[in-house]
Amino acid sequence: MEVPRIHLLPAGRRRAVAVVGVLLLGLASGCSSAVSVSPQETTPPKPVSSKPAPPKPEPRRVDPATLPAATTFGTTADAVPDPDPRAGTNGIVLRVKQEVTVHDAPRGTPVARLPATQFESPTWVPIVEERGDWARVLLPSRPNGSTGWVRIGVSAPVSKARTPYVVEVDIDARRLVVRKSGREIGTWTVGVGAPGTRTPRGRTFILANIRETVTDFSPIVLPLGTHSATLTTYGGGPGTVALHGWPDPSVFGTASSDGCVRVPKDALRLLRSLPLGTLVLLR
Template sequence: MVGALVLTGCAGQPQLPGTPPPLVMVPDTIAAHELAALPESTTFGDLAAAPSDPAPQSETTGVVVRVKQDLAVYDAPHGRAFARLPATQLANPTWVPAIAEREGWAQVLLPSRPNGSTGWVWLGGPERTEKARSPYVVDVDVDKRRLVLRENGVETASWDVSVGAPASPTPRGRTFIMAAIEETVTRYSPIILPLGTHSETFSTYGGGPGTVALHGWPDASVFGQDRSDGCVRVPPDALRTLTSLPLGTLVLLR
């Protein structure tokens, strides 16, 4: 990592002739070639160095961060860079939940393996990131096969859903809606909502990276059952509602 120094003068303090202005260290400055060399944090990535989620069953404040340019991801504020978080995920803008904030830094959930991966990013100015708040939480009780949607802590809807079969269980923990994809290859769901978590049984689904998703299913008899390969299958009205939620919205799989 290469640190960069910004030259600036102190307001109200004239500089003596020939005296260089004081030096201010930029919290996150990494050379372009170093940033490009870092492994990408996408659903295809595997980041063994990523810190684990310290509270995988807890809700957040709802703060979500839009990544507007490729950012270095650190193991701690001012720590070691271990990954690069790109500005898009599966052709969707990158929005990730913040689980902690500290002096201009945010610890965010990452979409890569292993499940529960997190990292710290320097928020910086509006050219780097944008902060917003999603009032929603998608709460999936895997054992009860029930999905509850809450807005500002109040339940607004709930549905029976299908979760992973005993041989291919739905992974537990907190994750997020990473993208919304119009399905063009198969017809079992018009829209698929990939999450930032993966099957712990399969390394791939049909050639993909084993990304767990919320999606529809044409056979209503599966709802309330443990019949999937790890994804959460939802009824049509649930899919329509979930598709309207902001990217980065927290999803609790518990």
């Protein structure tokens, strides 16, 4: 019987062949494993939905007549407080051409109605924030610092404009400054509220321009969108704070008013020329 011949390789070549064999075996095992996995064992991809995203809910519909009026005579208890009462704005003001509904957030709950006139003057209110087709505006109603959101889209009965003016009143220093595009164009010493009837602080605006016919202390009175914190009524009105003149110049530089800011004649002459809605910072 013939004995088969065995050809031995050198040790180095035997190790190389063994390694190659292991690699081939591993590759073969890997491929066979991939092929042998049944479809039931593979997680199918999630189907992509072709349905459109659900539309955003419309604001809750209410009868505007049931909402409180955002005027100097009204109280809008559910209005949102001013988030930054010491800040300025970019000068954009909103003209309300016909009564609009005020919401607590964009597409939110109705909380008030903003009429087209204030003291028989057209309603102009400062915009303090914008989000898409919505604008957050300062309101002239109590409590002080009330704000709300109104629609400003193409179909909304509103329009926007820009005023370059800002009125700043330093209550402690009893100083009033008017700025145009950031540049000071007038500064005066003024009278402010007495200790028991302090002038309120915060940002507000020129609400109306009224020719005074009842009293003679000032030919023009400029009501602001803010109120006395201590007086609920004054002279038949709702305690509205105003910029106005005073016949006795000795009051300028004193804290002696019922909350209003008393200004000299030349200051009143400039103030009465400013657009309605102009921002007033009471600091």
